[in-house]
Every structure is written in structure tokens, then in C-alpha cells.
Amino acid sequence: MDSSGILSGRVLLVGPPDYDNSVGEVLDEHSWECIQAHSMGEALWRLRNETGIDVVVIRPGPRLGMYTELCRHLKLGHSRSFVSVLVVLEPDSGHLRAEVFEAGADDCIQMPAPRNEILLRLLNAVRIKRATDSLEDATAVITALANAIEGKDAYTCGHVERVAMYSAQIGRQVGVEGDAMTALKTGAMVHDIGKVVVPDQVLNKPGRLTDEEMDVIRRHPAAGYDILRPLRTFKDVLPVVRWHHERPNGTGYPDGLKGDDLPLLPRIVAVADCFDALSTDRPYRPALALSECWDILSRSARVGDLDPDLTDRLFEIVGHERELAVV
Structure with a gap:
């Protein structure tokens, strides 16, 4: 002043x-x-x-x-x-x-x-x-919280950064840019923020989860949405946080969205999230080989669990990166 x-x-x-x-x-x-x-x-x-x-x-x-x-x-x-x-x-x-x-x-x-x-x-x-400074400050705080929540799970270190990276790469392939790209990358960074409601013993359980434990896990998208909804600066991120476990065939959660009712950005994050979950160590199994990841993701795309075009884009991106690594 x-x-x-x-x-x-x-x-x-x-x-x-x-x-x-x-x-x-x-x-x-x-x-x-x-x-x-x-x-x-x-x-x-x-x-x-x-x-x-x-x-x-x-x-x-x-x-x-x-x-x-x-x-x-x-x-x-x-x-x-x-x-x-x-x-x-x-x-x-x-x-x-x-x-x-x-x-x-x-x-x-x-x-x-x-x-x-x-x-x-x-x-x-x-x-x-x-x-803009206020938005950046709010984003930094929420991202720090998301990273802290990720730290609850020893098996997912770096998960949100990788999901954000894959999501941005897929997004660029399909023409996402400007504010939409910002929402995509931020949404990918905070997509699991709702896991604050999930007890550590469920997140880190080494064996198969019970039906009751799966119900607890399935609360995290809606919980993340409720955490971020009061923050106006995260308005464009909310669809990613709430719907990254929705599926094009309608079998996802929490809202059972189907087909064109499921927006592009959460579709992208869903593909990136699934790939990273398969290709890294989890409490219940070691990381899968890349060929196994492709087989599982391809089957998921064929039955409508994942967007087929976006899945193909991810294959192209990761395949190209592997070629560069060999050269």
C-alpha cells in the first residue's frame, strides 16, 4: 500500500x-x-x-x-x-x-x-x-500435503510425480494445453489426496484387501474432492480428483460415470495411474515387467476399463523412451 x-x-x-x-x-x-x-x-x-x-x-x-x-x-x-x-x-x-x-x-x-x-x-x-502468487502458494501447500500423504505408503514413493509426468505427456499428444494442461498436471499431483482418510494398515497391507477394506480405499476420490472443493483455485482440478477411478464402461467409482459423461482429463490420469501402479512395487507384489503391463492395460482398454486411444498414446510414449534409453 x-x-x-x-x-x-x-x-x-x-x-x-x-x-x-x-x-x-x-x-x-x-x-x-x-x-x-x-x-x-x-x-x-x-x-x-x-x-x-x-x-x-x-x-x-x-x-x-x-x-x-x-x-x-x-x-x-x-x-x-x-x-x-x-x-x-x-x-x-x-x-x-x-x-x-x-x-x-x-x-x-x-x-x-x-x-x-x-x-x-x-x-x-x-x-x-x-x-497468481496466491494460486501458486495454495498449489504448493496442497502439493506438499499430497506428498506427505504419499509418504504414508512406503511403496508409492514418487508415484504422484510419475503420474503427473505420464499424464502431461499423454495430454500433449492429444492437444491438451493452456489452463487445461495446468489442471491436468495439478490434478495428477493431488489425485490421491483423499487417501488421508485411509488408515495406514489398509494402505500398507501386504496381502489381498477384504471387501470392507476395499470400500475404505474407494472413499478416497470423493474425500479428496471434499478436501479441495472449498478452494476456488482448485475448481478445474476437481474432476480429476473425483473421477480418476471412473471407467469408460461405467464400472468405476464413486459416481459410475460412463462413456462421454467421463471427461478427458480424468481419463488421462486413470491411464497414467494404472500404468504406474503396475510398473512399480506394491505391498502385495513386485513391479511387473513392461510386457505384462502392456498385456493388462490392453485387456483393460478392450473391455472399456481404460480409454483405448489414451492407452495407445501411453504405449507410444513409454516405448519411445525405452528406445532412447537403449541408444
Whole structure:
């Protein structure tokens, strides 16, 4: 907050030193901290070495191409953490708005603009940054909890990371991207969070589970859903957590979804989850050979326990990785 109680932030102002300084004047007026960078290289250096930058304001002047490239670098993660990007356009550059947004800018403002509008755009950029930080913090907490729960089961060390990796690889093969890919990877990381309700003696039982114990195990998808449902930032993850044990033929749990009622993301995680369970040691048996995994997964796909196309995609991915390992 500044002295007037208005939200404020730390801004990296990028652009030629002789360019219109309306944004800088607004920053000074409201006592925002401002760092200057006069080139793309200097901006990237500061973003890698400075902490606490909330907003990057790009004033490209006539060299728009160079600074749209800077936008792309920022959105590819070439900074210590997420930053909001606000691009300032010259008076006759309104036709370039689409190019700016395509490059990854969060907002743009065309000059000349009233000072109050400049301030509002800056405030909005800071809010985007803070909201993203909150989401990342919440994700880190939930992921840590998921890993702690995984630690209850000595036989599943690394399971969620592998399921997330396989899920992301399958997802890329079938065109999952953007927010959906984020939901897929996060959902895979926390898909078993509901196992907090499962007693250790059931999770780690070396022999076959009784019917009553299986009923306890089957509670974990709905329990995970109930844990995450109050958190708005996990809204898109809930289908993965609740439905990763549903089956396309309707024999899964907890809701018995069938066919097209079962969304793509939980279908993907189901394939990845089953493969990792088969190919790693479990309390009741050692890891199966890859050929045995394929036989079991292929049979499951044929009878509708798993999505056949997604199962084939996993075969291609793991088979290719094995070829690379041999080379």
C-alpha cells in the first residue's frame, strides 16, 4: 500500500530513456518503487536477479518487435517468478493491440491516456500478480500435503510425480494445453489426496484387501474432492480428483460415470495411474515387467476399463523412451 492506502507494487519500466514518461510520472506521484531498464537484455537481467517485481511496463516506442519478444520471454518463465506485463502503445499504434496480446501481455494502454486510467491499469496488473502468487502458494501447500500423504505408503514413493509426468505427456499428444494442461498436471499431483482418510494398515497391507477394506480405499476420490472443493483455485482440478477411478464402461467409482459423461482429463490420469501402479512395487507384489503391463492395460482398454486411444498414446510414449534409453 502507498501512503494513501492504495494498493501499490514494484515496477520494472522497460524502454528507451527518451520515450513518453507518463507512466513513470504516475508511479512517482503515488510513491511506487520503479526500476528502469533501457533494453531487452537489461530487463531480462534484472528479472533474473531482482526479487519482488510485480509488474513489467514495456514502453516500446517504434521498436515493437523487440518488446513483443520480451513479452514472450517473460511468459516462457524467464524471470524468478510470475510478473504481470503491461504494454504502453504510441498514439497511432492501436492496430497493434492484437499482436501485443498474442505475445503474452496481460494488458495494454494507448497513449495519451488520463493519469487515473494509467493508475487503474497498474493496479489491475498488481492484482493479477498477487492473485497468481496466491494460486501458486495454495498449489504448493496442497502439493506438499499430497506428498506427505504419499509418504504414508512406503511403496508409492514418487508415484504422484510419475503420474503427473505420464499424464502431461499423454495430454500433449492429444492437444491438451493452456489452463487445461495446468489442471491436468495439478490434478495428477493431488489425485490421491483423499487417501488421508485411509488408515495406514489398509494402505500398507501386504496381502489381498477384504471387501470392507476395499470400500475404505474407494472413499478416497470423493474425500479428496471434499478436501479441495472449498478452494476456488482448485475448481478445474476437481474432476480429476473425483473421477480418476471412473471407467469408460461405467464400472468405476464413486459416481459410475460412463462413456462421454467421463471427461478427458480424468481419463488421462486413470491411464497414467494404472500404468504406474503396475510398473512399480506394491505391498502385495513386485513391479511387473513392461510386457505384462502392456498385456493388462490392453485387456483393460478392450473391455472399456481404460480409454483405448489414451492407452495407445501411453504405449507410444513409454516405448519411445525405452528406445532412447537403449541408444
